Amino acid sequence: MKLGLMRGDTVxxxxxxELGFEAVQMFFGGGADGDGEDPSPxxxxxxxxxxxxxxxxxxxxxxxxxxxxxxxxxxxxxARCVHKTAALAGRFGDNPRxxxxxxxxxxxxxxxxxxxxxxxxxxxxxxxxxxxxxxxVDIAVELTRAGSVGSAETxxxxxxxxxxxxxxxxxxxxxxxxxxxxxxxxxxxxxxxxIIAHGKDACFADNGEVADYGxxxxxxxxxxxxxxxxxxxxxxxxxxxxxxxxxxxLLKARDIVLAGMK
Numbered sequence: 001m002k003l004g005l006m007r008g009d010t011v012x013x014x015x016x017x018e019l020g021f022e023a024v025q026m027f028f029g030g031g032a033d034g035d036g037e038d039p040s041p042x043x044x045x046x047x048x049x050x051x052x053x054x055x056x057x058x059x060x061x062x063x064x065x066x067x068x069x070x071x072x073x074x075x076x077x078x079a080r081c082v083h084k085t086a087a088l089a090g091r092f093g094d095n096p097r098x099x100x101x102x103x104x105x106x107x108x109x110x111x112x113x114x115x116x117x118x119x120x121x122x123x124x125x126x127x128x129x130x131x132x133x134x135x136x137v138d139i140a141v142e143l144t145r146a147g148s149v150g151s152a153e154t155x156x157x158x159x160x161x162x163x164x165x166x167x168x169x170x171x172x173x174x175x176x177x178x179x180x181x182x183x184x185x186x187x188x189x190x191x192x193x194x195i196i197a198h199g200k201d202a203c204f205a206d207n208g209e210v211a212d213y214g215x216x217x218x219x220x221x222x223x224x225x226x227x228x229x230x231x232x233x234x235x236x237x238x239x240x241x242x243x244x245x246x247x248x249x250l251l252k253a254r255d256i257v258l259a260g261m262k
Contacts, residue, residue, distance in 0.1 A: 001197070001230065001261065002094065003254065004056040006242040010250055013050035020254060023056035023093055023238045024048070025101070025196075028081050030061040032073040035080065044088060054093030056238040057140065057170070057196050058085045059101040065148055067112035069120030078102065078124075079131045086135035094237035099196055100132070101140045101170045104147030121148055122161040129164035140170035140195050145180055145210070152181045152189040159193070171234070172198035173226045174219065179208060183222060184229045191233030199223075199257055200243040215244040216253035227260025 004023030011019065026044060029037025039047075048055060060081045062074045085100040092098050108117060125139070132139050141149050141158075149155055159167055171194045177183045187194075201219030205211040216223060230236070239257060244250040 001234075001236055001239045003257065004053075004238040004240040005244075005250070006240060007047060007051075008244070010244060010247055013047075013053075016051035016053055019251070020258070021051070021053065021241075023054045023240070024051065025056045025059060025238075025240045025242075027059045027061075028084065030105070032062065032071070032077045034062075034077065038081070038084060041088060044091065048091060055088060055091040056093070056095070056240050057099035057101045058088065059103060061103045061105050063105045063108070063148075064102075064124040065108060065117050065120035067108040067110060067117070069113070069116035070123050071120075075124045075127055078128050082128060082131045082135055082137050082139070085137050089136065095138075095195065098137045099140055099168075100137055101142055101196065102128075103142045103170075104144060104149055106146055107148050107150070117148060118157075121158060125158060125162045125167060126164070129162055129166040132166035133164060137166065138168045138195055139166055140168045142170040142172060142175065142198070143190075144172070144175040150180060151176060152186045155190065155193075167193075169194045170196050170198065171230070171236075172200065174198075174200045174202040174213060174221050177202075177221060179204075183225055187226070187229035188233050191229075194230075194234045194236050197230055197234065197236050197239045199239060199241045199253060213243055215249040216241065217256050218249075223256050223260050227257060231261060 002022045007024040085098045169190045199216045203219040
């Protein structure tokens with residue numbers, strides 16, 4: 001794996017390569033009406049050229065489902081982002097295909113029908129994966145404890161129902177450890193489908209809920225196990241650092257990850 005990061009202003013773009021970062025992950029506008037906030041191909045190229053980097057992935061935050069199931073406007077929005085991702089082909093470095101990371105915005109708890117929510121996920125992802133297969137794009141679901149896909153088991157159940165080779169995984173262990181599927185088991189279960197990985201950390205309150213997310217090294221995640229398992233079970237091209245708040249945070253995170261890759 002090579003290092004990437006969520007682009008920010010902490011480090012000048014001109015220094016990214018010398019610090020060891022070869023890729024950046026960028027974002028589409030969130031929600032069903034976020035088209036006006038999407039970066040143009042020209043803006044993406046400007047960002048990449050500034051740091052002499054490639055594009056690790058594009059990211060979309062959208063629900064796809066509500067308390068009663070599929071949200072068509074969200075699915076339509078995500079389908080547009082599939083094709084906008086496809087239009088960026090040639091910029092994705094060592095990735096075999098362009099990657100669109102779908103980050104579920106949250107589980108629709110209030111008055112929700114859980115069976116309808118799951119059925120809506122299946123229907124939504126079947127539609128998006130059909131678009132992705134045609135466009136030559138992979139859709140990487142980012143598991144997160146707060147979202148509608150919160151564990152390895154949920155993803156594998158979805159995979160069985162959707163049945164598309166375009167449905168992949170974005171693995172960010174701080175999003176589910178230590179309170180969900182155990183770390184190494186998750187990486188082993190999802191390794192064949194993991195096409196990009198993230199690095200951040202999590203601290204927990206006394207009741208077991210997440211108190212805060214932060215940069216690698218600031219919380220409870222077992223990075224030695226995480227990086228070893230990724231190396232053993234996954235073949236993702238890029239490991240993307242996020243949640244750093246300063247240059248010191250970023251360099252500390254980089255060094256922890258590099259040590260775990262040895």
